[in-house]
Amino acid sequence: MNLSVKLNDVLFLDIETVPEQENWQLLSKETQELYAKKTEYQRKEEFSASEFYERAGIWAEFGKIICISVGYFVDVKNKKQLRLTSFFGDDEHQLLSDFKVLLDKHFAKKSNVLCAHNGKEFDFPFIARRMIVHQIELPKKLNLFGKKPWEVPHLDTLELWKFGDYKHYTSLKLLTSILGIPSPKDDIDGSEVADVYYKEKNIQRIVTYCEKxxxxxxxxLLRFNNQELLKEEDIVSV
Incomplete structure (x- = not known):
């Protein structure tokens, strides 16, 4: 796979989300009714809306972002180094504002692109929707209004792996496994994030998971380009 984009122009990212409230009882009656309607198709008759609330974090209307981790390549002594940083915490408005500053100041060039796994279906629209909720002006890299498909500055490793097969879904864990990449899912998985956040109150554990x-x-993306994988010493938190 020969991608025309330069790796140093790519901002890699992942987000972690949870239900906006810890439990169903904390929602207003109106929000409960809206959630029940929104999830009716997914729930069918298997779950009540309250039983299904643990999954609310996958919808931007009922969830919130608690961590955005980003990584970008720099050249150090003729080697690629991946630098990591994370925006996290209980104040979603603040972490989204800080992420916007990063995009506006350091990744606003025409050549810059955002990259995530299933990012076009989840991460990118989720961030944009939550910014709208918080009345934060969208950075150019997330404002797609009026853009033609080939002008959208987003890369999606899931989409690249599909090779046009839109029925095909491959998880990040599966893709790393078959490509010989160390698994990022060696502690928790997405279904456990809400419990770690609300019950354990261990945000640092979630940040570590998100950065992985x-x-x-x-x-x-390195493997797609037939390039050597990063070693542990090539990954630096900043």
Missing amino acids: DTVAVAQI
């Missing part, structure tokens, strides 16, 4: 996913996405 970000590294995995960068490694996948």
Whole structure:
């Protein structure tokens, strides 16, 4: 796979989301009704809306972002180094604002692109929707209004792996496994994030998990380009 984009122009990212409230009882009656309607198709008759609320984090209307981890390549002594940083915490408005500053100041060039696994279906629109909720002006890299498909500055490793087969879904864990990339899913998985956040109150564990996913996405793009994978010493938190 010969991608025309330069790796140093790519901002790799991953987000972690949870239900906006810890439990169903904390929602207003109106929000409960809206959630029940929104999830009716997915739930069918298997779950009540309250039982299904643990999955609310996958919808931007009922969830919130608690961590955005990003990574970008720099050249150091003729080697590629991946630098990682994370925006996280209980204040979603603040972490989204800080992420916007990063995009506007350091990744606003025409050549810059965002890259995530399933990013076009999840990460990118989720971030944009939550910014709208918080009345944060969208950075150019997330404002797709009026853009033609080939002008959208987004890469999606899931989409690249599909090779046009839109019925095909491959998880990040599966893709890293078959490509010989160290698994990022060695502690928790997405279904456990809400419990770790609300019950364990261990945000640092979630940040570590999110950063590992970000590294995995960068490694996948390296493999797609038939380039050498990063070693542990090539990954630096900043």
